[in-house]
Amino acid sequence: xMNRATEKNLNMRQEDALGKTLQEQLVADSVQINTMGSSLLxxxxxxxxxxxxxxxxxxxVSSCKAVPFSCAGRMPTHFILVFDTSSMDPNILxxxxxSVHSI
Numbered sequence: 835x836m837n838r839a840t841e842k843n844l845n846m847r848q849e850d851a852l853g854k855t856l857q858e859q860l861v862a863d864s865v866q867i868n869t870m871g872s873s874l875l876x877x878x879x880x881x882x883x884x885x886x887x888x889x890x891x892x893x894x895v896s897s898c899k900a901v902p903f904s905c906a907g908r909m910p911t912h913f914i915l916v917f918d919t920s921s922m923d924p925n926i927l928x929x930x931x932x933s934v935h936s937i
Contacts, residue, residue, distance in 0.1 A: 843888075843894060845888050858887075884896055897918045900914070901914045
């Protein structure tokens, strides 16, 4: 799943990202990917900086938080990745991001 904010920040549509692996979407060294993967497979959260590929061959650095999710049983079946690129966009600075509590 890719929300509208991700589509806007990466200049790509959800259909463009379908079928691509995480390594194809990220500009990162293999050590960082392996560290994130091993942490997630053990059922632990991971957080750190990630560099994402934008559509017109640009990149954007964001902080990333990855959380394992289990549909059934104890082993993770899905991984949820949350990228925060708001600190990199000068148009978003100063705007409130809101929260569940504020709603």
